[in-house]
Amino acid sequence: MPPNSESFNLDELEAPSWMDAQYFRDVLRGHENDEGVEVIALKISPASGKGDHYASIMFRAAVEYKSEKGKFIKSLIIKTMPEKEGHKKELLEESHVFETEINMYAEMLPKFEEILRQTGDETSLYVPCIYYSMKPRQVMIFEDLVPQGYIVNRSGKPTIEEVHCAYTKLAKWHAVSLKLNKEQPLLMEKFKHSLMELPGIDKDPMFSTGMDYFLKLLDSMPDLKEYKPYFEKIRPNYLKHCINTFKEYRENPQEDAYYVLCHGDFHIRNMMFKHNKTSGALEDCMLLDFQMSYLGPMPNDIIYSIYNLLSSEQRQNQRDEIIYFYFSTLTDTLKKINYDGEMPSLVKFREQLFRHKYLEFFLLTTFMPLLLALRNGKYELSEMIENKHLRSTLYNEENYISEVRYNLKRYLHLGYFEDLQ
Structure with a gap:
């Protein structure tokens, strides 16, 4: 069949x-x-x-x-790589996604684990790749995690234990990369092809048209119209600001900023969870898909994950606790691996989260409608991108409008709409 x-x-x-x-x-x-x-x-x-x-x-x-x-x-x-003609192939065929991921598996991830092992930390950051090639075709082969008891959480509602497990691994990853980047600044230089630097990304409809649909939504909702001038103001340049965030380390490094090897696509379906068959208790999570990994601002992974990993309830009710959990794990790990730089400050980190607000604007206006629709499994991503009518209807879904109401009020109260460019 x-x-x-x-x-x-x-x-x-x-x-x-x-x-x-x-x-x-x-x-x-x-x-x-x-x-x-x-x-x-x-x-x-x-x-x-x-x-x-x-x-x-x-x-x-x-x-x-x-x-x-x-x-x-x-x-x-x-x-x-996709072989059928279409948006996916057009977007990816000139990209570096496989080269990036192969380098992650072959070089960086083993090195990260080696540093953790030296402190007695047996955390597994990745599943071993048993074969890879770039020619005559780009291929990677792994042993299947499903027979080992791992599953993907497709519900869109990870438990807080699953969230903590995922952020524990990300925090340890970030800590090791912060140490390595300070000690060997050329080591991760090749990791510069982020999600926002795919060829022609600024003109790709998946990335460039979300704001148009979002402005129509604001105009149609009486209680949201007051926010429309803010987004009209940033409309010409918000995507450029967002892309610049991903290029910042190479083109415009900021003093006291925290730069790490970012996962780049840290969302709920890029990890698998293993639960005890008898008790149901969480035993492990495994991070997947390092095609978008790049050296950049540490806040980017956290902001991205807030919108793409957490459930709506966790975003609205547990955001601060989750950020604190992640950051505490990061600093604890830095101490254990003998990081000899200035210890990151939670206050400074929160300032950097604020500084990267254009990434939040992008995720809310462009990615979130697609993500919420993907979680119900009804549509393919390519279908939502290529079918303009279908995509426009996603902005009218009640769960998305609820997210918009919550986040716009939050942006206003935090001062996100001040000094817009």
Whole structure:
């Protein structure tokens, strides 16, 4: 029976022809250093649900194989570039997303874990990549986490334990990268291709048209009209300000700013959670998808995650506690790994969160309608981007309007609308 198109991304319903038994035989021979490996049976299916990701296509391969050691079955996850024509391929084909992620797995993440291990910290920041290539095609292959008990939370409502687990790993990651960037400033220089620096991003409809829909929403709601002048004022330049935030470390570094190797796309579907089968208690989370990792302002990951990881209730009721939890874990880790720079200050960090308010404006006006729709699993991201009518209807959803009401009042009370450019 073919995969259900209502549950999976359309471009993952059929695997590319090159993904055959011979291909996996060669991969496993290299991984196991055994030229005697032969594939007996192969079954390929989509590896992720609709809306789980965008900057790649992913498949799950159940590979039955034999060697002199016996017969085995291994479940593998294959991540590669989209081959079908369309917005996704156009956006990504000239990008550095696979080069970035391969460098993360091959160089940086092992180094991060090595530094943590030296302090007795056994935290796992990533699942090992068993194979990667850039030519003749861009591919990465991982052992499947699902048989190990990990699942994706697609509900859009992570528990506070899941949130704390995710931020614990991010805080440790940020702490190690802060230390390395101070001690070896050239080490992470290659990580400069962020989400906001994809080729032609300022003209891509996914990024450039959100404000138009948002202004129409403000104009249609009597209680929101008072905010319209603020967003009309920033409309010509807000995306440029947002992009500059991601380039800041290289082009306009600020004194006393905290720069780290950012994850770059820290949202609920870029992590998997493992719970105890008997008690249901959370045992671990695993971070995924490092295609957008870049050296930049530490607040960017936190702001992005507030809008893309937390539930509405957590955003509105637990934001400050979550930021404090993250920051406390960061400073505790810096002490344990013998960071010899000035210890980051929560006051300064909050000042930097405020300074990057244009990223918040962008996420609220452009990403959040899409994210809320993705969480109900009804539409594909490409469908929402390419269908203008469909996208416009997302701005009228009650859950989105509720978020807008809450955030605009918050922006006003925090002074976000002062000194707009």
